[in-house]
Amino acid sequence: MAAVTTTPEVAAPSTPQRENRLVSGLRVARELPVIPLLVLILLLAIPAIFANQLAPHSQRIGVLDDAKLPPFWISESFEERMVVQRADRNRLDVEIGLSNAQRKVERGEATILVGGEDGEVNPGDTLRFQARKGGSMEYPLGTDKQGRDILSRIMHGARISLMVSSLAILLGGGLGTLLGMLAAYRGGKTDSIIMRIVDIKLAFPSILLALVLVAAIGAGFTTVIVVIAVLLWARYARVVRGEALAIKQQDFIDRARVSGASNARIMMRHIFPNLVNTVVVLATLEVGHVIILESTLSFLGAGIPAPTPAWGVMVADGRDLITTAWWIFLFPCLAIVLTVLSMNLLGDWLRDKLDPKLRNI
Amino acid sequence: MAVATNNDALLEVRNLKKYFPVTKGLILMKTIGYVQAVDGISFSIKQGETVGLVGESGCGKTTTSKLLLRLENPTEGDILLEGRDINTFRGAELQDYRTTVQAVFQDPWSSLSPRMRVRDIVSEPLVVNRNVTTQEKNERVAEVLQQVGLHAQQATNYPHEFSGGQRQRIAVASALVSYPKLIVLDEPVSALDVSIRAQVMNLLKDLQEQYNVSYLLIAHNLATVRYMAHETAVMYLGQIVEYAETEELYNNALHPYTRALFSAALPSHPDLIREDIVLQGEVPSPINPPSGCRFHPRCPFAMPQCSEEAPVEKEVSPGHRVSCHLY
Numbered sequence: 021m022a023a024v025t026t027t028p029e030v031a032a033p034s035t036p037q038r039e040n041r042l043v044s045g046l047r048v049a050r051e052l053p054v055i056p057l058l059v060l061i062l063l064l065a066i067p068a069i070f071a072n073q074l075a076p077h078s079q080r081i082g083v084l085d086d087a088k089l090p091p092f093w094i095s096e097s098f099e100e101r102m103v104v105q106r107a108d109r110n111r112l113d114v115e116i117g118l119s120n121a122q123r124k125v126e127r128g129e130a131t132i133l134v135g136g137e138d139g140e141v142n143p144g145d146t147l148r149f150q151a152r153k154g155g156s157m158e159y160p161l162g163t164d165k166q167g168r169d170i171l172s173r174i175m176h177g178a179r180i181s182l183m184v185s186s187l188a189i190l191l192g193g194g195l196g197t198l199l200g201m202l203a204a205y206r207g208g209k210t211d212s213i214i215m216r217i218v219d220i221k222l223a224f225p226s227i228l229l230a231l232v233l234v235a236a237i238g239a240g241f242t243t244v245i246v247v248i249a250v251l252l253w254a255r256y257a258r259v260v261r262g263e264a265l266a267i268k269q270q271d272f273i274d275r276a277r278v279s280g281a282s283n284a285r286i287m288m289r290h291i292f293p294n295l296v297n298t299v300v301v302l303a304t305l306e307v308g309h310v311i312i313l314e315s316t317l318s319f320l321g322a323g324i325p326a327p328t329p330a331w332g333v334m335v336a337d338g339r340d341l342i343t344t345a346w347w348i349f350l351f352p353c354l355a356i357v358l359t360v361l362s363m364n365l366l367g368d369w370l371r372d373k374l375d376p377k378l379r380n381i
Numbered sequence: 382m383a384v385a386t387n388n389d390a391l392l393e394v395r396n397l398k399k400y401f402p403v404t405k406g407l408i409l410m411k412t413i414g415y416v417q418a419v420d421g422i423s424f425s426i427k428q429g430e431t432v433g434l435v436g437e438s439g440c441g442k443t444t445t446s447k448l449l450l451r452l453e454n455p456t457e458g459d460i461l462l463e464g465r466d467i468n469t470f471r472g473a474e475l476q477d478y479r480t481t482v483q484a485v486f487q488d489p490w491s492s493l494s495p496r497m498r499v500r501d502i503v504s505e506p507l508v509v510n511r512n513v514t515t516q517e518k519n520e521r522v523a524e525v526l527q528q529v530g531l532h533a534q535q536a537t538n539y540p541h542e543f544s545g546g547q548r549q550r551i552a553v554a555s556a557l558v559s560y561p562k563l564i565v566l567d568e569p570v571s572a573l574d575v576s577i578r579a580q581v582m583n584l585l586k587d588l589q590e591q592y593n594v595s596y597l598l599i600a601h602n603l604a605t606v607r608y609m610a611h612e613t614a615v616m617y618l619g620q621i622v623e624y625a626e627t628e629e630l631y632n633n634a635l636h637p638y639t640r641a642l643f644s645a646a647l648p649s650h651p652d653l654i655r656e657d658i659v660l661q662g663e664v665p666s667p668i669n670p671p672s673g674c675r676f677h678p679r680c681p682f683a684m685p686q687c688s689e690e691a692p693v694e695k696e697v698s699p700g701h702r703v704s705c706h707l708y
Contacts, residue, residue, distance in 0.1 A: 271492035272502075275555070278450045279506040280479030293496035 053369045056362035064359055067175035068182040075172035077159070079329050082167030088345045089153055089163040096154030100133060103145045121147055162347040164337055170347065173329035174355050180330045181359070184244055185310040189303050192249035196256020197299055201287055203257065204264035214257065221254040227316060234322040244323050248313055252306060259302055260295060267294050297374040304367035308360035315356055331356050390425035391595050392449070392563055397422050397458035399444050403668060417667050418444040420619035421458070424612075426563065429589065431596040433610030433627065435603060435642070439664060441619040442599045446565045449597065450484055462563075476510045480559035487568035489548035493540040499526070499551055500536035506559040521558060528591070529554045529584060546577035550584065557588060563595045570605060582608055603646045607631055612700075615639045618667055618675045621694075625701035635703045637680050674706065682707060 067074060099113075107117040116124075121141045124130040130149030135142060155162055161170040203214040233247045267273065268291065276290045311331070317323030318332030326333060331352040338349025400415035419441040426432045434442050447453045449460060451467060460467045462478065470478050483506065486492040493502055501508075503525060504518045513521070523533035529550040540548055549569065556564050569585065570578040586609060589596060600606050606613055606627065613630050615623045615638065623636040634640045641658040648655060660679050665671050671678050677687035684706060692704045 271486040271488055272494040274450075274452060275484065275486065275492055275552075276505065277452060278479065278482075278484045279555075280476055280509045281505065282509075285509065289497075290494055294494065296496070 051373075053365055056365040056369075059358050059362040060366065063355060063362075064178050064182055068179040071172075071175045071179050075169070075175045077169035077172040079173050079176040080168070080327050082163065082169075084167045086159065086163050087165050087167040088341070088348070089159050089167075090155040090345070091162045091347050091351075092155040092157050092160045094152075094155045097151045098148055099151040100146055100148050103141055103143050103147055105143050116147060118143055121145075124149055161351050162345070164334070164348045165341060165345070170334070170351050173334060174331070174352060177329045177331045177334060177352065177355070180241075180324060180328065181311050181314060184241075184248065184314045184324075184330075185307045187245045188248035188252060188310050188314075189306055191245065192252030193256050193299060193303055193306070195249065196253035197260045197292075197295065199253070200257040200260030201264050201291060201295070204261045204268055205283070205287055205291065211261075215261065218254040218257050222258075226251045226313070227320075230313070230317055231320065231322050234317070239322055239325055241324060241328075244314060244317060247317070248310055251313065252310070255306075256299070256302060259298060263295055263298050264291055267291050297371075301367055301371040301374060304363055304370055307363040307367075311356060311360055311363075389427055391428045391463060392597075393425040393459075393461040393464075394445075394449075395423050395459045395461065397445070397448060397460065398456045399441075399448055399453060400456045414668050417619050417670060419448065419455075420670075422614075422616070422619070422621045424614050424621065424624060426595045426597060427611075428562070428595055429593040430611040431589065431598050431609050433598045433600060433606035433613040434616060435600060435606050435613060436616035437601065437642075437664065439667070440616045441667075442601075442616060443567060445616075446484070446567050446597065446599055449563075449565055450482065451478070480506055480510045481561055482563045482565065483556035483559065483561040484565040484567065485549070485552045485556050485569045488572045489545055489552055490572075492552050493548055495540055497539075498536065499538055499540065499543075502540070502551060503536070503555045503558055505555060510559065522554075525554045525558050526551075528557070528588065545573055546581060549573060549577075549581055553581075553584065553588070557592065557594075560592065561594060563597065566596050566598045566600075568600055569598070571600065571602060578605070585609065603631075603643065615642065618664065618670055620675060620704070622676065622705070623701075623703045625703075629698070629701050633701070635697060635701070635708060636676075636705050637682050637707070638676050641681075674704075 071079075101114055101116040101121075103118055103121045104115045105118055107115040107120070118141065121130070124147070125132065125141050130147045132141060133146045133148040135145030141147070159169045159171070161174070163169055164173075199214050199218075203211040230247045230251060233250060234243055237243045237246070273286060273290055276286050281290070314323055314330065315332030315335065318330040319336040321336070323332055324330035334352035335349050335356075338345070338347075338352070341348055397419055398417075398421055399419040400417055402412045403414045403416060404410040405413045422441075422445065424432060434445065436442055444453065448455050449467075451470075454468065462481065467478055467482075500519065500522050503522045504513075507513050507518055507521065519536070522536050526533050526536060531547065531550055531554070535543075540551065543551065549572075553569075566585070570581050573581060582605065585596070588594070596609070598606060598610050610627045613625065613627045614621045615630070615636065617638050623630065623634070623639045625633075630639065631643070634643055637658070640656060641660050644656050644658045645660075658681060660681075662679050665675070665678060671688070673686075673688045673690050674680070674683075674692050677683045680687065686706050690706070692706050694702050694704045695708055696702050697708050
């Protein structure tokens, strides 16, 4: 073909651009949000994948003798009490009844500190005995009231949380994205119908809706995923619709139609790739939301059934022992807080990074 | 408004109308009127030639282009491509039409998908409508990229790696890839820097010679139209008020609106003495256009007849048609 006007405007071939890509890749790597990523990898990803290999104890079977052991850094504590004939109900912190004291000495749980020269426990003696068992590296984060290792249960719980959140977001997000795109692209009646359903869904209190759904289908792993997906899709549909409406206005959609692309092709090849940013960022931000939802459902007894160590179930288990064995509920709570916080920070970072307006400057 | 049937015309537009309904109410939508965006226009485009369409904003230029591209369906009238009505095309015929008629849009920043590589953007009309192998596709993309003045290696880049002028070249390449017979150029250079405009216009003219492709050039810049178009139509409120060969129109404008339009544009030399017509008032609403001649409320030469009777198009000299009671 004959040469067409060559112009000074033509750019150089793309080799330097490849180098630039590498450089910008390194720059992105340096800007990674290190702490949230580390927390996520250490707390969620590794335990979730290698729970079977890493967890020191069984997630379900406990040793009753080791029940309510505190975390490793808490050593055992002792207290001293005066032996009296009959202990006063209001002075139990300093007195102990005779028969009770004899039983403790026989079992070897207590030693006689003052008195007891004859080897017997008499009123007026002072007993020294263990007030609380100490923690050990055997159970680094302590045990619950059935003697199950909390660390092992948190590790297995991470797997549940990861599976529930990824599957629920995939299901709910996929459905929401599809419906949102359809509403935006078709417009008119389709749009009205889909968005009114979204409005109705968003008007329901989500926990109530979840409880009703669980009551209707029955609790279980699959149910939790379905219920959370049902709770999630509407938000996706709304956000995606807004974004897709803006994309639909752009000339490249008209160009695709002029080229004869089918509606399905325009939605999948021209609109969806431009929505990916939004969908990905929304998904990361929703992970935190989903973990909290799953925990709430489990806490309320409508989620993962009891022996499976979901974080919410563990919090619910520890609730009545908050004053005496705080570690049972605190560590799963911390796991939830750290995961959700890290996910949100990661989502914020992703949003900034993926936004072409911010990226292309 | 009979048009002499042109046998060598590639595309013929006959009495084309597009009314958009204006509705009221949320649930029971009641049509309370129509926006008469395009109201009975006729023109034809010859193979390998350019027809310019000028007029101010809101006069129906873009609606006309959308009707030609089948992005909208006309309310009335026919668009004939090589004698066949394009609105009857279905299936294979429609696919054929999609490769025969292409478009270049005004804003190169919004007309290229930021998530697609140049290769996929350019080859879209081929991929959608014809069974081409990857190799054929890549070869054709490389060829057409070189023809618009880009490098074949740039096919793997993304649009954001290009400047405005280069992006418009990519859009032109995509329009050309399927060997179209007609390209609708909707303000192809108005979003570009003045320094780039001439380059892109020259490119378009060169490609026209090379491909023997026809252009429908929509513009509000009179200089662009004069440089590129063989024939020019002046539109006002959905109607063509004057139609002539470009040089004839620029040297011998007859319709008062055309003359006002030319007098509003900057002259090529500041000392040039020209007719000075300043139009009063605003463009009337296309929902409720003026009676008689649509231009009469703003026309400095209006006569009593103008508000009562719509002027009939007259051929004042061969190929020069004007709708005005003055002639």
